[in-house]
Amino acid sequence: MDPLEDVLTLLDTRAHLSSGLAAAGRWAVRFEAPDVVKFNAVRRGSCLLEVDGEGAGAGGPVALAEGDCYLLTRSVPFTLRGDPHTAPVPAGPLFARAERGVARAGDGDGDEVFLLGGGFTFGARAQELLLDRLPPVVHVPAGTPHAETVQWALAAIDRELAQRPMAATLVAEHLAVVMLVHVLRLHLAREPHAVSGWLAGLADPVVAEALACLHRDPSHTWTVAELAGAAAVSRSTLAARFKSAVGQGPSEYLTRWRIELAARQLRDGGATLAAIARSVGYGSESALSVAFRRVLGTTPGDYRTANSPRTLPRSP
CATH class of the missing domain: 2.60.120.280 (Regulatory protein AraC)
Structure with missing residues (x-):
């Protein structure tokens, strides 16, 4: 995708x-x-x-x-x-x-x-x-x-x-x-220039190629050098253009996207935290929990409880 x-x-x-x-x-x-x-x-x-x-x-x-x-x-x-x-x-x-x-x-x-x-x-x-x-x-x-x-x-x-x-x-x-x-x-x-964040990155062909890599395999431990190679530019060029367009570096963007994927799994199903951590590129539950709290301000367990179908209000 x-x-x-x-x-x-x-x-x-x-x-x-x-x-x-x-x-x-x-x-x-x-x-x-x-x-x-x-x-x-x-x-x-x-x-x-x-x-x-x-x-x-x-x-x-x-x-x-x-x-x-x-x-x-x-x-x-x-x-x-x-x-x-x-x-x-x-x-x-x-x-x-x-x-x-x-x-x-x-x-x-x-x-x-x-x-x-x-x-x-x-x-x-x-x-x-x-x-x-x-x-x-x-x-x-x-x-x-x-x-x-x-x-x-x-x-x-x-x-x-x-x-x-x-x-x-x-x-x-x-x-x-x-x-x-x-x-x-x-x-x-x-x-x-009328959009911001990752959408703005899609308008830059170099940044768009790096974003495509991150989304294609979010569990991979991407380096700036790998992403730069995929986009056929130098590391400094990719880092500068990515930061300018998206507002954050490739590593920070990857962390946030991994947490979004983990949050979706927590909302939707009963997968264990260990399984979710492995699926989005973290070696342990604790590593995922630290990143999750840093990005969303809560623990995975609390997030799952607050967003489970039993606790969400029914649609009218």
């Missing part, structure tokens, strides 16, 4: 599709802060996205044209509108009245504007490992050279939901995860 695939798999990434939004005439819809990473794609027409607080940033409203899509990576309220002067209506009652999977807004007839939407949910540690590394709004305009793959995924989702063949919802949700991967790829290619 590569780092992006590793992290998305570790976080148990899942897509959930909502009713579409059709609008005509003067309209504006206000959404409460989502408990998912929200996405919308404009399949027809155009509108404005207004995000509360830091989400909007210094640039103000985001103009969304036909074919554009966006990710909202923070849990903040937002508004979609076709008219800048119309008072927004709350989204909850509007979507509660949705018919055939489509909610309708505005004082006009038809669907001058149509948006496909949904959200992504993740498991534990998503905020630190992924979401905090991204800007509040990731906007992918349709006209950019690399956006064709996103458009392909969106068109395929549209067909599944419109034609409703067997297992349409399952297929559409898997396609949405495909879309997420493409959106992240395009964002990294287009704005490498």
Whole structure:
């Protein structure tokens, strides 16, 4: 696996599709802060996205044209509108009245504007490992050279939901995860300086090669010399570029990734601490425990107890 695939798999990434939004005439819809990473794609027409607080940033409203899509990576309220002067209506009652999977807004007839939407949910540690590394709004305009793959995924989702063949919802949700991967790829290619941490490292080919090595075999005792050889650069070059992009050295990154893998095993199963330690490259339980406490601030035993299915709150 590569780092992006590793992290998305570790976080148990899942897509959930909502009713579409059709609008005509003067309209504006206000959404409460989502408990998912929200996405919308404009399949027809155009509108404005207004995000509360830091989400909007210094640039103000985001103009969304036909074919554009966006990710909202923070849990903040937002508004979609076709008219800048119309008072927004709350989204909850509007979507509660949705018919055939489509909610309708505005004082006009038809669907001058149509948006496909949904959200992504993740498991534990998503905020630190992924979401905090991204800007509040990731906007992918349709006209950019690399956006064709996103458009392909969106068109395929549209067909599944419109034609409703067997297992349409399952297929559409898997396609949405495909879309997420493409959106992240395009964002990294287009704005490498708008991300931080390991995501920023993927935008540097030298650092990306070193990250791929660390993720391919995290139990191996990697040296900077080995990683530099794999990336075909000197040790000093790799160390400097890795530190600059990721914010920490290769050894520290490897330790943290090993602890993330160990934490996943502690959350998910009943493997012994000794077995978990061996699987992530530690020779003993005590060595893993020391590293675990240093990275996550708690012992493996306490972490397992706090994150076992019996102690976690049930999802609503």
